[in-house]
Amino acid sequence: MKKIVAVTSCPTGIAHTYMASESLEESAKEMNIKMKVETQGSVGVENELTEQDIKEADAVIIAADTNVSKERFANKYIVEVAVADAINDAESLINKALEGAEKGQTTQINNDLYNQVSQEKSKRKESRTGAYKHLMTGVSFMLPFVVAGGLSIALSFVFGINAAQEEGTLAAALMQIGSGSAFALMVPILAGYIAYSIADRPGIAPGMIGGMLASSIGAGFLGGIIAGFLAGYLTQWLKNHIKLPQTLQGLMPILILPFLSSLIVGLLMIYLIGPPVQGIMNGLTNWLQGLTEANAVILGLILGAMMAFDMGGPVNKAAYTFGVGLLGSNIYGPMAAIMAAGMTPPLGLALATVLFKSRFTRQEIEAGKPAWFMGISFITEGAIPFAAADPFRVIPSTMTGSAVTGALSMLFGVGLKAPHGGIFVLPIPNVVTNLGFYALAIIIGTIVTALMLRILKPKLTK
Amino acid sequence: MEVNEFINQNLIKMNLESQTKDQVIKEMVEIMAENEIITDKEEVIAKAMEREAKGTTGVGKGVAIPHVKSNAVKKPAVAFGRSQAGIDYGSMDKKPSYLFFLITVPEDSHDQHLKLLAQLSRNLVHDDFRDKLLDAKDETEIMSILETL
Numbered sequence: 001m002k003k004i005v006a007v008t009s010c011p012t013g014i015a016h017t018y019m020a021s022e023s024l025e026e027s028a029k030e031m032n033i034k035m036k037v038e039t040q041g042s043v044g045v046e047n048e049l050t051e052q053d054i055k056e057a058d059a060v061i062i063a064a065d066t067n068v069s070k071e072r073f074a075n076k077y078i079v080e081v082a083v084a085d086a087i088n089d090a091e092s093l094i095n096k097a098l099e100g101a102e103k104g105q106t107t108q109i110n111n112d113l114y115n116q117v118s119q120e121k122s123k124r125k126e127s128r129t130g131a132y133k134h135l136m137t138g139v140s141f142m143l144p145f146v147v148a149g150g151l152s153i154a155l156s157f158v159f160g161i162n163a164a165q166e167e168g169t170l171a172a173a174l175m176q177i178g179s180g181s182a183f184a185l186m187v188p189i190l191a192g193y194i195a196y197s198i199a200d201r202p203g204i205a206p207g208m209i210g211g212m213l214a215s216s217i218g219a220g221f222l223g224g225i226i227a228g229f230l231a232g233y234l235t236q237w238l239k240n241h242i243k244l245p246q247t248l249q250g251l252m253p254i255l256i257l258p259f260l261s262s263l264i265v266g267l268l269m270i271y272l273i274g275p276p277v278q279g280i281m282n283g284l285t286n287w288l289q290g291l292t293e294a295n296a297v298i299l300g301l302i303l304g305a306m307m308a309f310d311m312g313g314p315v316n317k318a319a320y321t322f323g324v325g326l327l328g329s330n331i332y333g334p335m336a337a338i339m340a341a342g343m344t345p346p347l348g349l350a351l352a353t354v355l356f357k358s359r360f361t362r363q364e365i366e367a368g369k370p371a372w373f374m375g376i377s378f379i380t381e382g383a384i385p386f387a388a389a390d391p392f393r394v395i396p397s398t399m400t401g402s403a404v405t406g407a408l409s410m411l412f413g414v415g416l417k418a419p420h421g422g423i424f425v426l427p428i429p430n431v432v433t434n435l436g437f438y439a440l441a442i443i444i445g446t447i448v449t450a451l452m453l454r455i456l457k458p459k460l461t462k
Numbered sequence: 463m464e465v466n467e468f469i470n471q472n473l474i475k476m477n478l479e480s481q482t483k484d485q486v487i488k489e490m491v492e493i494m495a496e497n498e499i500i501t502d503k504e505e506v507i508a509k510a511m512e513r514e515a516k517g518t519t520g521v522g523k524g525v526a527i528p529h530v531k532s533n534a535v536k537k538p539a540v541a542f543g544r545s546q547a548g549i550d551y552g553s554m555d556k557k558p559s560y561l562f563f564l565i566t567v568p569e570d571s572h573d574q575h576l577k578l579l580a581q582l583s584r585n586l587v588h589d590d591f592r593d594k595l596l597d598a599k600d601e602t603e604i605m606s607i608l609e610t611l
Contacts, residue, residue, distance in 0.1 A: 011513070011516055011517075014529045014531065014565055014567065014576065014579055014580075014583070015519070015521075015527040015529055015563075015565060015579065015580075015582075015583040016519070016521065016527075016583070017580070017583075018580040018581075018583040018584050019521060019527075019583045019584065019586060019587050021584070022583070022584040022585075022587040022588075023587050026587060026588075039580075041576070041580060065516070065517055082517065083517075084517065084518075084521060084522075084554045087521050087522065087554075087587065088521070088522050088523075088554055088555060361570065362570075460533065460569070460570065
């Protein structure tokens with residue numbers, strides 16, 4: 001008995017995917033042909049074709065209005081049509097597939113026609129899904145890195161806030177895992193998978209390389225988002241516009257695309273994004289130096305807002321470096337404001353995921369739990385997955401909460417002599433002055449952040 | 463998961479008044495709005511049109527399945543409408559459509575709902591299922607046909 005495997009898929013994946021599948025199965029039954037149909041619909045992939053299925057199959061039918069990957073069907077005869085054709089006339093498709101298979105035809109996966117079709121489809125895919133989808137893909141791949149890294153760092157503080165500085169200790173190892181590895185990968189992963197979502201596999205290399213550069217030039221996760229979109233759209237564009245003779249087609253994915261796109265993205269990041277980032281940082285640092293004499297509460301307000309703006313980017317770093325610098329001059333107020341303001345973004349988001357569940361996705365609600373620990377440990381990065389997914393609503397919220405906390409911390413005259421550690425420094429004698437008011441400032445900032453999120457974030461309809 | 467969780471007699475219209483594709487989409491969306499399935503009529507109409515622009519959901523054999531995935535949808539639902547005269551829906555087989563299913567689901571729908579809608583779509587391929595819907599006398603009979611899903 002002849003066997004055919006098929007894949008059906010349509011843009012929304014609610015109706016046509018399944019109608020096409022049913023049609024193919026019905027017609028095959030009448031024609032006495034074995035048929036297995038994989039549906040790629042809204043429920044995800046169902047009835048997935050195994051390697052065995054594909055090996056046994058005489059021919060392949062792809063009835064899809066979306067981009068279905070054909071790599072696994074190499075050396076098979078493929079009939080590729082719109083999903084509607086399978087609904088209307090499955091029988092002639094099956095006949096066509098069998099005919100091709102009988103003549104011993106195989107479909108060249110890399111021929112020009114295929115490229116044209118797939119390019120057309122990816123273009124459509126792009127307009128359909130839009131930037132938000134790409135961003136979400138990047139964020140969901142980044143999230144485990146943030147959680148693993150953040151919790152490892154928090155764990156290292158358990159051994160004492162400076163324990164990680166002793167080489168060879170477990171605390172140092174935890175810091176190496178968390179800060180040196182997981183957090184170092186965070187922005188490259190974000191950028192790499194944004195680019196992957198846009199340009200498929202060829203986007204990963206330029207995306208990750210661009211993300212790595214965003215980290216090293218100090219552009220933070222916002223720089224990583226820029227790198228990801230840059231890499232994705234550039235790779236996609238190159239894929240569509242570089243025309244090679246058929247004999248050289250094979251060089252596209254392994255040599256030309258990754259090299260060219262990484263080179264362009266890398267140079268843009270270094271020469272176009274790098275200087276302004278450095279400029280912002282220098283400018284802000286100088287500006288803050290001039291503010292040392294200004295009203296303490298206003299300084300706290302500004303430092304707080306800066307901490308929550310890019311969470312590890314140039315603005316955040318300028319504020320943090322400013323505070324650490326002042327410790328050398330025995331000025332402890334700004335440091336306290338800065339640490340408090342760095343704690344409230346993850347804490348506020350964690351609180352919001354508990355109080356206002358309807359405004360967060362299931363994944364975000366889960367991510368809220370480790371965010372508590374990162375918040376109390378002054379690991380502001382815990383807020384990044386939320387901020388990256390919805391920057392225009394989350395960042396203003398966290399900035400407001402952090403600004404309030406920073407201002408209150410200065411108002412209450414809190415001083416802090418350690419530049420990190422979060423809650424773990426609080427029990428150490430003489431590190432914090434005015435401990436009770438410090439806790440109050442952090443709690444108020446956390447609540448303000450959560451309330452801002454309540455106001456700015458729309459309800460998701462379930 | 464039962465079929466009556468996303469369709470009931472109020473969501474069934476035995477005699478659609480529309481004569482054109484645009485009208486029938488609006489008429490069906492109106493049914494959804496009356497039953498408070500959706501929060502924003504214009505948004506749902508726009509989304510449905512957008513989907514049609516990508517390729518008609520008039521799948522031939524007298525059936526059209528406009529569908530919408532949107533945050534303006536409160537819960538997954540199906541509205542069923544039947545046209546006695548037939549409507550030119552720009553179907554793939556260029557013949558008029560008689561049976562209309564407007565499917566609306568929220569952006570993040572539960573898999574169970576989507577599976578049931580998939581089941582409905584699968585059944586529409588079968589001639590006898592469509593014939594029964596065409597011959598049904600009233601809403602109750604439509605419901606009992608759908609309940610066999």
